[in-house]
Amino acid sequence: MSGAARTVSVNRVDGRLKVTGGARYAADQPAERLAHGFLLLSTVARGTVRAMDVAAAEASPGVLAVYTPFRTLALLGSGTPFSVGHSWLPLQDAEVHYHGQAIGLVVAETFEQARDAAALVRADYDVRPAAVSFTDGIPAATDPGPIMGEPARLEYLADGVDSIDAALAASEVTVSGTYQQPGKHHSAMEPHACVAVWQDGSLTLHTGTQSASLTVGAMAAALGVETAKVRVVSPHVGGGFGNKVATWAHPLLAAAAARTLGRPVKVVLTREQTFTVTGNRSAVRQTVSLGARRDGTLVAVKHQVWASQSGSGGIFESSAHTTSRYLYRTENLHLDQKIVPLDVPPPTWMRAPGQESGSFALETALDELAAELRIDPVELRLRNNATVYPGRNVPWSSKHLDECYRIGAQRFGWARRNPTPGAVLRGEWLVGMGTATANYPGERFPASVNVRFRPDGDVSVSSATADLGTGMWTVLAVLGAEALGLPVARIRSDLGDSTLAANIGSFGSASTASTGPAVAAAAQAATTALIDLAVTDERSPLHGRPAAEVRYERGDLVAGDLRIGFPELLRTVDSPGVGATGSAAPGPDHGRYAFTSFGAHFCEVRVNRWTGEPRLSRITSVIDGGAIINAKTARSQIIGGVIFGIGQALLEGAVVEPDTGRIANGNFADYLLPVNADVPPIDVHFLDHPDLLFNPLGARGIGEIGTVGVAAAIGNAVYNATGRRVRELPITLDKLLD
The missing domain is CATH 3.30.365.10 (Aldehyde oxidase/xanthine dehydrogenase, molybdopterin binding domain)
Structure with missing residues (x-):
């Protein structure tokens, strides 16, 4: 694979699925005996929940359970920005940190029953004064500590200059202005959602995430299970813009409730809930x-x-x-x-x-x-x-x-x-x-990709990365086709599953730069494995040839006058497919x-x-x-x-x-x-x-x-x-x- 400029311009390989409604997002995943959860949110900005009256909600039709800080779902540890989006885990205490915080979960047979029952819950608070005004809070601003490895107050001055203000004063022309913008919200088309399914002590979580691997770590830690017991599936994400990197309250509570109830639980945030339960941009x-x-x-x-x-x-x-x-x-x-x-x-x-x-x-x-x-x-x-x-x-x-x-x-x-x-x-x-x-x-981050030749003539290119609308489904297909000399139509992309080849996900404008080189490495490893199969399997027409004499050429293996396509080879030796995983990481120039x-x-x-x-x-x-x-x-x-x-x-x-x-x-x-x-x-x-x-x-x-x-x-x-x-x-x- 060369670094020459490209003129490739192809349609999204997942485009037809999306425009026809065939793409399944987190909330579209079916499950037997599926229950539905609805979050309860705080109505004060700071304080303690003194009591919650859930009697009417529990008596409401279809309600299976009402969880609160007083009837909690056990979670472990605490959150960090790279795992849980906030520094606390939901329902583990009665503290209220902001207006719109998750303080409960109602689970019922249908979404409507859960929503209506949630409206019957009454919460009483011990309210404390809250700081919510950005402008009023500026005089109390603090130093955040290092930023990207450098001090928050960073300065370099020319020789002989005592201060930045002295440098400004000595300048021939100066301008100065104060610029302000309010906090903003991601507002992705797909609201945050999840479906949690337990089977034999293992969790499968369908959720819209930009990082299946980070979500696995967050869920496993909070639920007290090994990471091998958690699978995160997220093939399609309806927008994220950074908001679907961290794990928020709803999948944690859905998974804990599903384990307690012994049946799958779905939680879909309302549009209003996405403004507080999930993140935002600073003012x-x-x-x-x-x-x-x-x-x-x-x-x-x-x-x-x-x-x-x-x-x-x-x-x-x-x-x-x-x-x-x-x-x-x-x-x-x-x-x-x-x-x-x-x-x-x-x-x-x-x-x-x-x-x-x-x-x-x-x-x-x-x-x-x-x-x-x-x-x-x-x-x-x-x-x-x-x-x-x-x-x-x-x-x-x-x-x-x-x-x-x-x-x-x-x-x-x-x-x-x-x-x-x-x-x-x-x-x-x-x-x-x-x-x-x-x-x-x-x-650029370390990434792995698996390339597998199939007997039907297609090649699968898979990795645990994500596509939040940015086109990674198509990038895998285009790069796989280029590396193997095949038409894009013969590449089957697969992503958004934590069980696939290791990949941290899609954020920081790094998914193509990280995953792309791994596609090339995997393609090379897969062709080597294909040649090895061809020269070692007794049923192969290339059996016994030195591997060095066999070359891969646009889907064919060629040795002298003999040429055989990989689909024919795989069918001849009765192989379900052959492939390999390749990895790439930042090099010495970084x-x-x-x-x-x-x-x-x-x-x-x-x-x-x-x-x-x-x-x-x-x-x-x-x-x-x-x-x-x-x-x-x-x-x-x-x-x-x-x-x-x-x-x-x-x-x-x-x-x-x-x-x-x-x-x-x-x-x-x-x-x-x-x-x-x-x-x-x-x-x-x-x-x-x-x-x-x-x-x-x-x-x-x-x-x-x-x-x-x-x-x-x-x-x-x-x-x-x-x-x-x-x-x-x-x-x-x-x-x-x-």
Whole structure:
């Protein structure tokens, strides 16, 4: 398998299943004697459950059991962000950590019976004061400890410079701004769900997860069983965006209840429940100060971040360390990350964690600097392009950000941009253009894949990775076909099962970069096994030949004038199939180079001069993500990421009630997401430069980079259209009216 640029563009191999309803998601899995669970959630933000009246619920039709902290389901240990999404296990005590926490489970014969009975449960609380306001909590912000191996307060200064503030003061030009965005929610199409089935002391858990292996570990630890006794099955995931990496309360309680009741239990969260039972993105405030020379070259970058964090654990937006840390060249850099502890649901990974929020602040500040200097925003970025990793002087394995900007500007028509804000009026619409940089690290994990030749002429390519809509079903097929010289139609992908070849899953934009090299290794091992079978089995026409004289060629084994296809060989020797497992892991170049994907977004917006309504006209995104495995699904990933950024810029944001801690808009009626009418034509272009120092495929991940910088590009375009600089997201029409 070479790292040469590809032009492959094929339909999703799982596409027909999905559009015809044949794909089975977690809640679709059948089971005999299936019972249904419904979660009970707290209605206070902090305190202790004093008592729960469950008598009416227990007497309700069809109810099998009602579990509470007082009639509990035993679970063991405590949670960690990589296993359980919060630092406690549900129902093991009466503590309430946030509004909407799981405090009980009603199990009944049907979903409706469980739901109706749950409405009859009454909980009494000893309520304690709760901290739920992000803004009010900022003065009490704390140091979170190391971030990606570096201190939360990170600084490097040029010789003779005493402080970052001194460097800013000595700069010829400075700009500074404070940027804020609310917490946000993943809002995947498929709500979280699971079906737990026990048989002979072993658990099979059907659940939508981005990592079957991590879920196995979390479930086994909490249930007190060996990992070999837990199987997690998740062939199709209806969106995850990071929210389906960790294990939340519902599968833990479903599995424990199923074991206690001796029958399978299904739990499907309601849409409202997904807003609190599962994770979210932190609210973030950032202050960015830039110092530059008159020619635009940066002298000093100061990036301060305050991100909300839950007392229940989880992660937070490390906005400065993922953007300003390395995106531009500067002589003086100061990063300072703080967390604001609150009594709110725990944040978790959400598409481009850190980069999404950090890019809004940094890229908006850079646009402000460009306006102050009267330098074209693209030119300003090119002048500050970092040719090595700043502060470490480690070279990039592959970086073509300058090409992204030049090609993007040409495709978009950036030369037609009027630099004077508010100067372009078309009818009643003010028109503006904006741009911003995208970045996301190249991540890669150890992975294994099994390749097996079948007597029916197909080849199975399987791994315990996941496909949450990102196209891994198709990636396995495309890479398997390429490695074996076969048509894609002859490859049978299999994934989403913890019993398959070991794979940590799909997150961090690392699934293709990790799994792809393992496909090549497995294909090589499988062809070796096929040749070994051919020369050792007495029924084979190649029996007795030296293995070195037999070669594999596009599905055939060839030795001299003799050629036999693998299906014929397997049928001749009466074999059900032959295959092997191959593995791949990061190589010696990891650590000697910086691995990062880059991109550039260009955006045109219209703002109604009378109503302030912002509308997107078009977006161009140029991505330097290494080799592109399948252009069709890759383009879909970038479009999805851009739409994510549109939501960040114009629509999304959790509204937390200051007196109760309740998420007031925790539903799809009030939590606004981009729909067709909000999305303009999106032009996506890939540079397709293989990064062979990163992996043999030359491919880096692209699942998250598409959203990075989109909000800033939109905000910068709004400024160009109106002269109004909006530093608090979302950009709503009230912020654009006089």
